[in-house]
Amino acid sequence: MAFLDTHPNTNSTCNIALDHLTHWMPIAVPIKSWYISPPPMNHPLFGFLPLLLPLVMKFYDSLGKFQCPPSHVIYKNRAKRKFSQLDNDHFKYVQCFYEGMHNDARTCLSIALTAIQHGALCLNYVEMIDVLYSDETSSSGKAIGAKCFDKLTNTEFNIYAKSVVFAGGPFTDELRLKENPNAKPAVSGAAGTHIILPGYYINDIGLLDINTSDGRFLFFLPWLGSTLVGTTDRKGKPVSTPRPPEEEIQWMLREVEKYLSNDLLVRRSDVLSAWQGFRPLASDPHAAADAPISRDHVVSTNPESGITFITGGKWTTYREMAEDVIDTVIENNRDIFTQPLNMCNTLNIPLIGGGEHYTRNTHIKLIQKFGVSEETAKHLSNTYGTKAFNVCYLSKPTGRRWPRFGKTIVEGYPYIESEIEYQCKYENARSVADFLCLRTRLAYLNIEAAKQAVGRVGDLMAACLDWDDEELVLQKEIAYDKLNEFAGPVPIENYQNNIIGATNKYDLKQIFKILDSDNNGYIDIKEMYQAASMLGIDVSHSSDGDEDGQVTPSTKQQNELKEMFEIMDVNNTGRITEQEFIAGWLNTKDDIILKNQLKMKFNVTVSGIEKGPGVLFG
Ligand SMILES: Cc1cc2nc3c(=O)[nH]c(=O)nc-3n(C[C@H](O)[C@H](O)[C@H](O)COP(=O)(O)OP(=O)(O)OC[C@H]3O[C@@H](n4cnc5c(N)ncnc54)[C@H](O)[C@@H]3O)c2cc1C
Numbered sequence: 001m002a003f004l005d006t007h008p009n010t011n012s013t014c015n016i017a018l019d020h021l022t023h024w025m026p027i028a029v030p031i032k033s034w035y036i037s038p039p040p041m042n043h044p045l046f047g048f049l050p051l052l053l054p055l056v057m058k059f060y061d062s063l064g065k066f067q068c069p070p071s072h073v074i075y076k077n078r079a080k081r082k083f084s085q086l087d088n089d090h091f092k093y094v095q096c097f098y099e100g101m102h103n104d105a106r107t108c109l110s111i112a113l114t115a116i117q118h119g120a121l122c123l124n125y126v127e128m129i130d131v132l133y134s135d136e137t138s139s140s141g142k143a144i145g146a147k148c149f150d151k152l153t154n155t156e157f158n159i160y161a162k163s164v165v166f167a168g169g170p171f172t173d174e175l176r177l178k179e180n181p182n183a184k185p186a187v188s189g190a191a192g193t194h195i196i197l198p199g200y201y202i203n204d205i206g207l208l209d210i211n212t213s214d215g216r217f218l219f220f221l222p223w224l225g226s227t228l229v230g231t232t233d234r235k236g237k238p239v240s241t242p243r244p245p246e247e248e249i250q251w252m253l254r255e256v257e258k259y260l261s262n263d264l265l266v267r268r269s270d271v272l273s274a275w276q277g278f279r280p281l282a283s284d285p286h287a288a289a290d291a292p293i294s295r296d297h298v299v300s301t302n303p304e305s306g307i308t309f310i311t312g313g314k315w316t317t318y319r320e321m322a323e324d325v326i327d328t329v330i331e332n333n334r335d336i337f338t339q340p341l342n343m344c345n346t347l348n349i350p351l352i353g354g355g356e357h358y359t360r361n362t363h364i365k366l367i368q369k370f371g372v373s374e375e376t377a378k379h380l381s382n383t384y385g386t387k388a389f390n391v392c393y394l395s396k397p398t399g400r401r402w403p404r405f406g407k408t409i410v411e412g413y414p415y416i417e418s419e420i421e422y423q424c425k426y427e428n429a430r431s432v433a434d435f436l437c438l439r440t441r442l443a444y445l446n447i448e449a450a451k452q453a454v455g456r457v458g459d460l461m462a463a464c465l466d467w468d469d470e471e472l473v474l475q476k477e478i479a480y481d482k483l484n485e486f487a488g489p490v491p492i493e494n495y496q497n498n499i500i501g502a503t504n505k506y507d508l509k510q511i512f513k514i515l516d517s518d519n520n521g522y523i524d525i526k527e528m529y530q531a532a533s534m535l536g537i538d539v540s541h542s543s544d545g546d547e548d549g550q551v552t553p554s555t556k557q558q559n560e561l562k563e564m565f566e567i568m569d570v571n572n573t574g575r576i577t578e579q580e581f582i583a584g585w586l587n588t589k590d591d592i593i594l595k596n597q598l599k600m601k602f603n604v605t606v607s608g609i610e611k612g613p614g615v616l617f618g
Contacts, residue, residue, distance in 0.1 A: 019354050020385035024069060025101040027206040032090045038215040057097045071097035087261050105438040106383055110351040124428055125151040131179050132158055143305045162336045163329045166309035170238035170278040179305055184285035187311045189278040190233030193244040195252055196273045196445055201227040212255050226445050233279055241485045242275035249274050269570045272446040274487035282312025297321045299328045319346055353385025366392055371404030379414035394418035410453045415440045417460060424464035432458045432475045433482040447488035454479045490570055490579040511598055512581045522575035525565050532561055535597040560592050
């Protein structure tokens with residue numbers, strides 16, 4: 001999941017001045033020694049980076065044609081004051097440089113909406129399942145279209161086209177295999193893991209740690225009000241589930257702890273959300289053996305079917321990638337396409353909501369006109385640009401003195417309910433999971449907050465899209481399943497002894513559902529006692545012991561239950577989430593009577609484990 005856009009002002013992407021979606025992010029690189037060990041990217045020469053960094057960064061500025069604010073050095077004493085959250089005793093200096101930043105999902109949607117404005121036809125929830133060929137019987141000849149499956153209506157249909165392009169990112173090879181089961185791979189995946197910590201770990205300047213224990217870079221960035229921590233890539237087969245490996249999360253937390261000031265304790269439960277994304281690394285399977293390997297994107301055409309594919313690349317170059325692929329398609333099909341009248345002009349087309357009517361003060365106008373909170377106004381103007389006014393027109397009064405309009409979907413985040421109506425009516429939002437993951441980034445920012453929002457978002461979407469009860473229940477279930485694919489404050493499995501199998505996880509989820517008698521997504525202590533007493537455990541005695549000071553069996557059972565509850569309630573909120581329950585099952589002793597009873601009743605075989613060094617919750 002990309003969020004950082006290197007120099008968005010360059011020729012290849014957009015114009016930041018007219019653009020509500022991107023902004024400059026200053027990033028500081030604290031330098032604590034003149035030689036880095038282990039060296040970055042495991043190359044000994046890179047160990048000397050601290051000596052050359054100011055020069056390297058000037059060169060980097062030049063790549064963006066000096067349109068970004070200039071890189072600069074912050075000297076020791078000022079840096080100590082500025083970065084109080086860092087372990088800053090041994091600063092030599094801090095190098096500061098600039099990157100462009102955006103909310104990638106919103107940029108992607110804005111591109112699609114802009115394309116639609118200019119005449120494109122876009123379909124969401126449609127999967128290409130096969131290629132259509134000129135010679136139908138032998139599935140050979142030129143590709144003339146694609147067989148598709150509409151996941152909203154469960155129907156298949158065909159799209160016919162003059163030219164077919166595969167642009168499946170890291171999944172492009174899966175598309176190519178539909179065309180040719182023996183296709184040589186063109187793309188490999190590189191996984192990048194991100195964790196979200198609360199916003200208070202960082203101020204408005206990002207940080208880059210180039211001196212981690214294994215030579216990878218670690219960055220900390222303020223992103224949508226939270227702190228985003230991420231690593232550089234690790235090779236791996238692309239999968240579409242966002243769940244990152246627990247050991248990556250643990251590695252990041254260890255590195256964060258080393259990096260931050262000694263008086264800051266970073267806990268596993270501070271991880272509000274965690275996910276991974278796969279970046280496509282491309283090579284051209286149709287190129288000659290001695291052709292140089294592309295470091296960027298690859299556009300290539302299969303001469304037999306005429307299908308062109310594009311893969312690799314970056315957000316930084318997305319517009320240029322699109323231009324290259326369209327140029328290739330026109331070039332390859334001179335017999336079908338007439339020579340275009342104009343050169344590609346997408347560089348000068350602002351994305352929807354951008355353009356000359358958008359200014360960096362749009363959020364102030366929103367506050368003055370609608371009485372929405374400053375947080376919400378900034379979020380709306382950075383997301384919808386000038387269309388933020390349309391979102392506000394749909395907003396309902398809060399019934400409070402301030403903010404007057406813009407009822408938030410979940411506390412602590414700026415998303416408002418009228419966005420649901422706006423997105424359903426004007427931006428083709430069609431599922432609760434999509435709204436919580438990509439339309440807003442709530443799932444990426446705070447997975448528990450996202451789960452809490454499922455009910456309300458579902459109800460409002462149902463009203464907009466005329467869902468019946470059955471559809472609404474299904475939507476909510478799908479949303480919970482999707483959200484459970486993210487990692488959150490509680491590890492779902494013990495990363496060193498991955499002993500919860502899928503069946504047991506399923507069983508534990510069922511038990512959780514039964515214990516959660518009011519079905520609000522949490523178990524509280526009352527529900528725990530209720531379950532115990534239903535299973536015949538005596539929890540009625542409330543004194544600390546009998547008159548001889550002996551602990552009575554029922555008090556012992558009560559204490560056990562209390563202890564089990566406290567272990568599971570990692571965040572000390574008095575409520576246990578499903579993830580906490582599953583992880584807590586592993587971390588509580590096996591001889592607790594409630595646990596034993598539940599195991600017998602539901603035939604669960606997974607055991608608790610001894611807590612020791614390296615085991616979670618620390
Ligand atoms: C962790 C990470 C960090 C990154 N950081 C940066 C960065 O800092 N700067 C930068 O510039 N870039 C960055 N990138 C790279 C950037 O995000 C990717 O290069 C870019 O998303 C690739 O775009 P794409 O459109 O080719 O593929 P994707 O964005 O992956 O889109 C491919 C689409 O094809 C769809 N698809 C696949 N199969 C089918 C099918 N059969 N039918 C219909 N649809 C299908 C998929 O659902 C998907 O929506 C990063 C990437 C990752 C993973």
